[in-house]
Amino acid sequence: MDKEKLKQANEKLAGACLIPVTERNFKEKPCLECGKWFKPLYPYMKYCCKSCAKVGMRRKQKEYSARIVKLKSEETKKWNLKHHLCPICGKGMPAKNMRVHFDCMVEMLRKGNRSEKTLRYFWNRGYTLYDMEQLARGEEV
Ligand SMILES: [Zn+2]
Numbered sequence: 001m002d003k004e005k006l007k008q009a010n011e012k013l014a015g016a017c018l019i020p021v022t023e024r025n026f027k028e029k030p031c032l033e034c035g036k037w038f039k040p041l042y043p044y045m046k047y048c049c050k051s052c053a054k055v056g057m058r059r060k061q062k063e064y065s066a067r068i069v070k071l072k073s074e075e076t077k078k079w080n081l082k083h084h085l086c087p088i089c090g091k092g093m094p095a096k097n098m099r100v101h102f103d104c105m106v107e108m109l110r111k112g113n114r115s116e117k118t119l120r121y122f123w124n125r126g127y128t129l130y131d132m133e134q135l136a137r138g139e140e141v
């Protein structure tokens with residue numbers, strides 16, 4: 001049997017195999033990707049066509065990776081909150097590059113702390129001496 005004939009025979013066989021399945025007449029349902037109603041060939045069919053399945057699977061993969069990234073960043077945040085502590089209040093901070101809570105530093109200003117360290121903290125964040133006095137009075141800057 002040559003290749004073409006074998007192919008035809010296979011297709012014929014595949015077609016024959018499909019007939020009883022299509023005759024089972026599963027309930028129509030909306031395609032997970034395009035929302036179009038279609039008759040599934042199997043109860044677990046989620047997409048109406050091959051291209052929808054391709055796009056859908058790819059999106060699922062993307063969503064999965066995004067979820068992993070989010071989980072990882074939440075883990076890191078949790079770790080930081082537990083181990084990376086503010087030197088003023090002793091409570092955890094969500095990020096490693098945060099050295100102290102902003103609110104804690106404002107509290108220092110309120111208490112009258114005008115050490116070079118305190119002033120530099122606000123200076124580095126773009127606050128003028130005037131802004132700092134406003135913060136110390138509890139005003140929005
Ligand atoms: Zn579809």
Ligand SMILES: [Zn+2]
Pocket residue numbers: 086087088089090091100101104
């Ligand atoms: Zn603090």
